[in-house]
Each structure stands twice: as structure tokens, then as C-alpha cells.
Amino acid sequence: MEIAVTDMRRVQFSIGKHYSCEVLCDVVDMDVCHLILGRPWKFDVGAMYDGRANTYSLEWKGRRLRLLPHSSQGDKTNQVPAVLHFVTCNALLNLYQEHSLLFALVLRESTPMSESRMKQPPIEHLLDQIRDVLADPAPTALPPLRSLQHQIDLIPGSTLPNLPHHRLSPMEHQALQQLVDELLKNNLIQPSLSPCAVPALLFPKKDGSWRLCMDSRAINKITVKYRFLVPRVEELLEK
Known part of the structure; x- marks a missing residue:
């Protein structure tokens, strides 16, 4: 479906309490009243998108701003702002340049293991498998007779x-x-009488x-x- 664009308007908008901007938009028929910020706006402000955290970061008046996704619970007066965000390596390098305190928690995936194995180091798990060989105290008898004798x-x-x-x-x-x-x-x-x-x-x-x-x-x-x-x-x- 093709839509002809015949009119353009400058629209002034704001995001949150700190960011305000003016953008030149194409006017098209829509069922909802939304403002779509396309690639020209991203290019002008140098916006960077973090796909995992669903956030945008941009430069504005010498400061680095992060635009967080809209909460699905709606606007609440007593809502606590989010303080923990998952960011990529590049986003972290950009954020550390800001003049604010930053804590980073580095996560890595681990192989599934039982709860008892997680509580002990890997060497302990290996020693458990050969516990009969490392018996303490040492065995007080020889092993049973085998079919092949030395x-x-x-x-x-x-x-x-x-x-x-x-x-x-x-x-x-x-x-x-x-x-x-x-x-x-x-x-x-055992005692031996061998010469x-x-x-x-x-x-x-x-x-x-x-x-x-x-x-x-x-x-x-x-x-x-x-x-x-x-x-x-x-x-x-x-x-």
C-alpha cells in the first residue's frame, strides 16, 4: 500500500521532563495520534539503540540522555523508577563518560548443574567420583582375587x-x-621364605x-x- 505525502510540518515535542526538540515531520493519515521519529532524527541527534534493553541514548546540550521504554503498568504517582538496566558493552563505554556514579554487574551463562554440585568447587565433584580410590584411612586388606592374577x-x-x-x-x-x-x-x-x-x-x-x-x-x-x-x-x- 502506497501513501502519498503532500504536507510537512515542524513539530515541537518533549520526552520526559528534561528533553525537548523540534523535528520536521511528514503528515499522513493515521488512526492514532503518535509521533514517529525516523532516521533523520536519529542521525541529527546521534541516537544509539540498545536492542536488549529497548533504550535509546543520545547527545543533548552536552549531556548523554537515555530514553527508557514505556512501563506496561501505566503511569502511577508512587511508581519507583527503574535503577537496574541491562546494557551492551558499547553502551556501557558510552555511559561511563557521564559525570555520575555507575555500577556494572557482569553476567555470564553457566552450564546446568545440580544444586549440590553448585555449592562445591569442580575439584570436589571430581573427588566425589573417585572417593573409593582416595579412601581415608587407607584400606586394611588387599582387593579381592581376580580372574587374571599377576x-x-x-x-x-x-x-x-x-x-x-x-x-x-x-x-x-x-x-x-x-x-x-x-x-x-x-x-x-606377608612374610616370605623366598631366597x-x-x-x-x-x-x-x-x-x-x-x-x-x-x-x-x-x-x-x-x-x-x-x-x-x-x-x-x-x-x-x-x-
Whole structure:
């Protein structure tokens, strides 16, 4: 539908209590009495539109004004003016130049999660999943027997190593005895009558306690090395 524009008038209008202006408008037949401000007015005043907040900001007499949307509740004498607005980054950069106090609340979207997970850091959620591995105190028994048991196959005809222990101070001897007694108490080790013997080493930890390590280099030299074909990378990627 085409509407012929045959008349133009200068209209003086105001928005709120602080902004007043005069604009040259085309006169057309309308069912309602509204003043439509088009692109010429936006260009003249340098108006910037914020689509999310539905607001306009413009320069007027050396000041930066923001035109807020009309309230759907109508005009009320006791209505409290809005004090919180959502603005874009560009609008925020323009607003901070005004001589007024400005607070900005930066929001970001987060992935949905349960209420219990939101109350704890991500590392706590990960630790909850492997809580049985990080049991405190440590388990006092070995895991149950599996269908595949571990065994060490030695090269036939090899001589079993029987090495003396390393030189230890009286304090290290006492620490080693306490570690062995604790392992025996928790059924994690058991006495052995094997002629094979490898020395034990003690290394200090950062907290002042000792770490027990076994020097198994001699037994590793006579252990049968199991070698398997390396799987093809292409097949692994396909699987």
C-alpha cells in the first residue's frame, strides 16, 4: 500500500521532563495520534539503540540522555523508577563518560548443574567420583582375587638376586621397621621364605615422613619382557 505525502510540518515535542526538540515531520493519515521519529532524527541527534534493553541514548546540550521504554503498568504517582538496566558493552563505554556514579554487574551463562554440585568447587565433584580410590584411612586388606592374577616370569636358569640392604642410620632403621609393621598389620604384605632378596630404600617426604621404595633393578634384569604388537593408530581412531 502506497501513501502519498503532500504536507510537512515542524513539530515541537518533549520526552520526559528534561528533553525537548523540534523535528520536521511528514503528515499522513493515521488512526492514532503518535509521533514517529525516523532516521533523520536519529542521525541529527546521534541516537544509539540498545536492542536488549529497548533504550535509546543520545547527545543533548552536552549531556548523554537515555530514553527508557514505556512501563506496561501505566503511569502511577508512587511508581519507583527503574535503577537496574541491562546494557551492551558499547553502551556501557558510552555511559561511563557521564559525570555520575555507575555500577556494572557482569553476567555470564553457566552450564546446568545440580544444586549440590553448585555449592562445591569442580575439584570436589571430581573427588566425589573417585572417593573409593582416595579412601581415608587407607584400606586394611588387599582387593579381592581376580580372574587374571599377576605373576613374574623369570628367564630360565637365572640366579635369583640376594642382595644386602643399604646402610641405614638408627633413625632410618626404626622408620623402616614401623613401615613394615604397619604393612603387615594391614595385611598388605606377608612374610616370605623366598631366597630372592632386594634392598629397601627410604626417601624423606615433604611432610617429614618416609617413603618406602624397593630397589628391584636386579630382579628386573632377569624378568621375561612381554612384547605385543603395537595397534595401528587408524584402527584405534575408527573404534
